[in-house]
Amino acid sequence: MLNLLDVPIPGFFYLLIPLFLISTWLIVFRKPKTNNTPPSPFKLPILGNLHQLGSHPHRSLQSMAQRHGPIMLLHLGHAPMVVISSPESAKEILKTHDLTFANRTDSIISRRLFYNYRDLSLSPYGEYWRQMRSICVMQLLSTKKVQSFRSVREEEANLMAGLIQARSRSGSPADLGELFAGLTEDVISRVAFGRKYRKLKEMLKEMAVLLGIFNVADFVPWMGWINRFNGLNDRVERVFGEFDRFLDEIVDEHVAARRRQGNEKTEELEQRDFVDVLLDAQQENELMDRDSIKAIILDMFGAGSDTTFTALEWAMTEVLKHPRVTRTLQEEIRSVAGNKPSVNEDDIERMPYLKAVIKESLRLHPPIPLLVPRAATNDTKVMGYDVKAKTGVLINAWAIGRDPAAWEDAEEFRPERFLSSSIDYKGLDFQLIPFGAGRRGCPGITFAAAVLELAMVAVLHKFDWSFPGGAKAEDLDMSEAPGMAVQRKFPLLAIATLHQF
């Protein structure tokens, strides 16, 4: 999201010289602070603290918080941004002042891609958001609806296991990240549209790149002209156009199919796809138009796809890095499922260690380490400090998950810690908030958990794993790539062998 590596280096360097002189001047003649704002690290004029974020902002912000405290006020260009880094301060934002911080910050690229915020994730807090949220929570992502797509998940998990088996026969390594990405996108595609679309994968990749770009115009608006010359504006328009045409075709197909069936509400069909549910909802909701349907569908991919497969890739990384955990997990899975050809979701209910492994991995690797930024709707006080209306808020869930005051041996991957604890990621325990919490907390938790659990079982039930070239588990590289959803920097390659039961 905030990747300074996307700023051309020479230009950036020359900008620093006058900024250094101005800042020295400002330090000398700086006015004393008049209100009780949170502690702030030193900032440069124009850039503010942008130059301190680096390519992995969750890591830089953790180090800054160790010096300045669990609530800090930064300036990202012209935009004031509070950064939260402890369970207590997160609770203030997500629970005590949840209503005040139920808004989102503005981003030029997201606004364009999501139909001027006709979606749910980034839509400003208000009546439109409330109604779309209610439709998504009650009709698209409810436990009942998620259960209704169980056969889709099971089929896709089996297909993935088939691909792994084919690789294992040829003795070549499988790219687990790629397999998880394919599984997640295919499940969401079938649930949202009723079928899979090949071209969607490439389009989603490009959208994820755009959403992860550091757009200087969001932070230093007068520098927005740069995007006309560096091609960013054209790229956003191209991606928006491709998605718009694609989504229009899908909505048209659904409308035509419904016309053929006499425009009946297909209520008896439990497995109605998301487009059908939204077309039905539109008939009863005057705030909803065609753009709302397209934006919400796009949201399901934008919010649900990268996050889920990133979580899977890290969970499998940690499992393979810790042979003791691999053994314990496979013993649990195999003792519940035996040697039956495939595992179903009823079996998973009897796998507490699997659930602990997923929690532990989400603690150490929340897929969106800084969550989705919030914004204050009015002036308020947080932890005794003044926070002004429109100030953005970044919650460093990554730093909170590794806070030594909240977690024993915080840096260690130890799933057992969850076997004797009731701590969960559902938004009530503020030391574990990979899905956020409160009014704007993730409504896709049940959907995500179902895919995470089944996918982990599908790769561990029938297969034993080793690394190419006899590499050792402890040498597995853990580097992170830059981006909003923080994925592995290098592919997770491993060789599967069919387990002999």
Ligand code: HEM
């Ligand atoms: C491991 C997987 C996932 C993770 C880690 C994740 C994480 C998040 C986070 C951190 C937020 C912002 C919460 C906040 O502001 O407090 C969010 C919001 C959201 N998520 Fe998820 N998510 C995941 C999967 C999904 C799935 C599968 C879907 C839907 C299919 C989904 C749909 C949404 C939507 C629509 C929002 C916006 C809610 C709003 O602003 O009202 N997410 N998610």
